[in-house]
Amino acid sequence: MIEFDRAGVRVPVASGDLQILAPTSLSLTEQRVALIGPNGAGKSTLARLVNGLATPSSGQVRVDGLDVATRGREVRRRVGFTFTDPAAQLVMPTAAEDVALSLRRTHRHRAERRAAALDVLADFGLEELADRSVQTLSGGQRQLLALAGVLATAPSVLVADEPTTLLDLANARMIGDLLLGLPQQLVLVTHDLDLAARCDRAVLVTDGRVAADGPAAEVVAHYRATAGTARPAGDRG
């Protein structure tokens, strides 16, 4: 369970402080939660709070009752996070080595680690690419590998920040289907409204605050109906 308890984020800017997320209270218990809204609305900020990549300047965020600010280490073992651009996330030369990196904490011996990494790759249909240089993989393969690297440690929650934005249609569909079918609780930031509508709940974020929240299909329909009328991103006066 993910709880936002009046969690707000302010960042220092030249002209003082900028509130990029108004104090927000949410309790996310659904299996699949979509975060939608225009660019610059604060979706990533909200998502990053869940595993301590961003810290609230007021209020609290808790995962399974653990305060993210003070129990970050334990929280990060429960919460996996993937980024829009997998290239920034893949840090080792080959696919197998990158997955093995995630497993360093749980598998002390290199041979065991390699075997476990190959198992994980096989789960994602990537076994053929185990020893390929990460730089030679396609965008879809890279995103799949990034997911494999994060899910290798079996987190109970996955936060995915626009995982399909850089992908072509076929790969976006493949990654989207995979995410929605995961056993983990999923917090999915996305501009793919069809994908969002397939979640159990959607939270619409605009201008740094929650504008709508409820069953995914309804919130997505509301967003579709009003999207063209919102102020553009960054125009906060």
Added chain:
Amino acid sequence: MLLGHHIPGTTRLHRLPAGTKLGAMLLIGLIVVVVRGPVSALVAVAMGLALLLWAGAGLRLTLRAIRGVLVVALCLGGWLAWQQGWASAVEGVGDLLALVLVATVLTLTTPVDELLDTIAHRVRFLRPLGVDPERVALAFGLMIRAIPATVELAEETQRAARARGLERSLPARLVPLVIRVVARAQHTGDALHARGLGD
């Protein structure tokens, strides 16, 4: 740029334990820096080249390994020749090339995972001082990775500048590169943090 890449193989060098290679690399590096004079520098370069060929790099890859640092080496050489004469220039450039070649041999023949294990194991003794061996190993691994990644970004930036007809403008190539390298480093830091690897 070859430094930071691993090419699986079965040569004698591939089969040596990572610890031995790491130790040898540090020793060779020390000797190269300590022993003065152009002759020893040339000997070191020849040795580095021989090792690289022995590692199964072949002539083309070996040339690629040098090409990556050639610009830096030539600038350094030109400056040294002007400031201190030819002997210093040969020594400076030779030392640099030798170090790059030896480091390339290490990464070429050793999987990063094995290097990380070895380093983490070797710096264990620092643990009482509050040093986390895993973090040291990870930092080292990232350093090695950062070199080819930066070269890749430089190539992309170069292409982007060319697409706008700006390939002759140094700022048009340099400024975006610096920004992208910093941004990439930040993203990578975030990603490692998110994977719980910095904890």
